[in-house]
Amino acid sequence: SQTIHQWPATLVQPVGSPLSLECTVEGTSNPNLYWYRQAAGRGLQLLFYSVGIGQISSEVPQNLSASRPQDRQFILSSKKLLLSDSGFYLCAWSPPTVADTQYFGPGTRLTVL
């Protein structure tokens, strides 16, 4: 069966500091991978998605970036965090087909102070 991991679970960072969140998937090959952000009391905002190694599509221009160095690894980064980057960051995977079900990792709760 497939498993998706995210770490860390919670993170408190000062404004201007860098960020690296990691997501890995087990039990599947060539998954589609996604990063979402959910602000408090808000819906899910798609940040990036990837349909293969080295292929990243950005949905929202901002100070975040994503990379996919391996087939089942997806990393979300920032060089300098802003207060507005606080939120619940969720990684998701789906089978390598169009419009298939996405399955979410446990999430990382980021607070920028």
Added chain:
Amino acid sequence: GQNIDQPTEMTATEGAIVQINCTYQTSGFNGLFWYQQHAGEAPTFLSYNVLDGLEEKGRFSSFLSRSKGYSYLLLKELQMKDSASYLCAGSNDYKLSFGAGTTVTVRA
């Protein structure tokens, strides 16, 4: 995006039925997903409709009308553990566009 619209909050009594409506723009639409999200947790998949009609899964059913850009999630025999946010999401190629979610509160 799909411009997903769903009510913000609903309240119902334990054992009752609640219907959560969702409307979306039909351009570029592939299918309609419903997810459940308990407070502080990640969303979990409930249902997927790609054809018109009703899909039933135990106490939960989901309906889709592609021509009307309309879906609903029906929760029957409500239990306290059903108190959560329910997210409607439209798919377009590889992406999902989520609504803001409907918070359902089940009262004893």
